[in-house]
Structures are given as structure tokens and as C-alpha cells.
Amino acid sequence: MTEKGICPIQTVFGILGGKWKHRILLELHPGPMRYNQLAASIGTISYKVLTQQLRELEEDGLVCRKVYPEVPPRVEYALTEMGESIFVVFREMRRWGLECDPVHEPVCSHCWKCRGREENASGSADA
Amino acid sequence: MTEKGICPIQTVFGILGGKWKHRILLELHPGPMRYNQLAASIGTISYKVLTQQLRELEEDGLVCRKVYPEVPPRVEYALTEMGESIFVVFREMRRWGLECDPVHEPVCSHCWKCRGREENASGSADA
DNA sequence: CCGCATCCTACAAGATACTG
């Protein structure tokens, strides 16, 4: 488990610390995903690291792992309520990031806010 | 400079990525500080890393470095407007972190919100 | 006092091969 009992801000950095943690959460936002599906949509992550980071996110209570006793095996990962709740932080990060760097890619495929924009390219997605 | 032109959320993780970046910003919040003062108040950071992270924060426009041409030399670091503005993100992080881990240390000396509480130990500091 | 140069270590992450 990520170290707690310290400054709450450091707690958050600890929980989201891994190189891929936030990316995984972002991917999971639209709904539960299977292990391989997750690996494929992230693209460049190794299985080892994906498993590892998922376990840590699970321990920290942000994602939950559901095993379906089937053949072939199926495992789905989903955001917990706590996992959903961190998106208030992401929302602020996104706002700040956009202000600070307005020339970011017009649509970043893995960002839960941008994702909606490809079809919905007219409205004001923010605020 | 931290990589930009990508997902705004990743931009933020990039900018705050270093082990000490957020800690430095937190220390700087009350007002400008000198190099050694900063090193002392953080305590366990090495000079090399402090310099390095300060340079990166400077390049990303979060802190500004002011050199006073005196003997002995004096250098002060301060938050820029952009540096101040990231505290909206910290604020959300702190809120989330407190909910997720309510048993964090009663007062964490380096947290800009907690710091005020030591004297002001009565009121509701949040919200 | 401030901070750069150099060297070194520890750990996160990648690659690959194998298993229930």
C-alpha cells in the first residue's frame, strides 16, 4: 500500500505516483475493462508493470478486480467509488494544464474529457 | 523543459513529477526564500537535486529566481503567478487526500493549509 | 553563499520466457 499518514498532498502523489497510474484510471473511466484490453489501449506498457500498478491501485482502493471463473479466464478491472472520486482532482489538473499549455494536442485519445469531443466537436466540453 | 503538447493531465504530472517539486512549491507559498533556507526547511534534499528541480520549475514558469549582486551572494526563489495558480490543484488534492486517509498526521508542518492550523487550532480551516 | 561536476546507488520500468 502506498504510504499514508503523512501530508494529504503527498498521499495523493504517492497513490498516483507510478508512471502509468493516472493513465490506467483514465482508461477505466468509461467503464470496466479486461486486462488485455487495458494493455492494448495503453499500448506501450509491459504486462509486468500493468499488473503491478493495477495491484497497487487495488490496494489503495481505486480500482476493483473481478475474476469470472470461466475458461478462458476473464478478469475485469473497474473504478471503485473512490477511483471515480479522484476525477475531481484530474478535472482541476486538466483545467490548469490547458491554461498553462494551450497548444496541447487538439484531441488526446486517452483523456476522458477529450475523448468525448471527437464526435461532439461542437459544444463547450469544459466547466 | 517538461514535455508539453500532450494530454494536459500528463503535462501536469510532468511538471510536478519530481520527488520534491510539490514540496518546494509548498515551501515557497508563504513567500520568497533563499536557496539555503529552502534546503534547510526541506531538510533531506541534496543540493544537487534542489538546484535541479528549481531549474525545472523555473523553466516551466512556476518559480522565478532573483539574484542579488551582493557579497556574499544572495538568491531568492519565489512563486510566479503561474506557480500560485497551481494551488487550486493542490487544494483539490488535499481535500481528496483527507477524505481518503483521514488519519494523516494532525499537523504536517510543510503543508500550506496545515501550517496555519498550529496557532489557529480552533476554526474549520477547510472548505 | 550558491551551485556545478563527477561519480555512484537504488529502484522503477522494459524485455522475454514460461505457467494455471
Added chain:
DNA sequence: CAGTATCTTGTAGGATGCGG
């Protein structure tokens, strides 16, 4: 399919010594 085991690599960070 969804992992583990093992090995290798890259890099952030630490320690120390010198210089403006």
C-alpha cells in the same frame, strides 16, 4: 487469457568535492 519469474536497463536521486 491473464498473469508470474527472471534478467536487464534507464534514470532520478544521493554524496562529495571544487569553483565563482
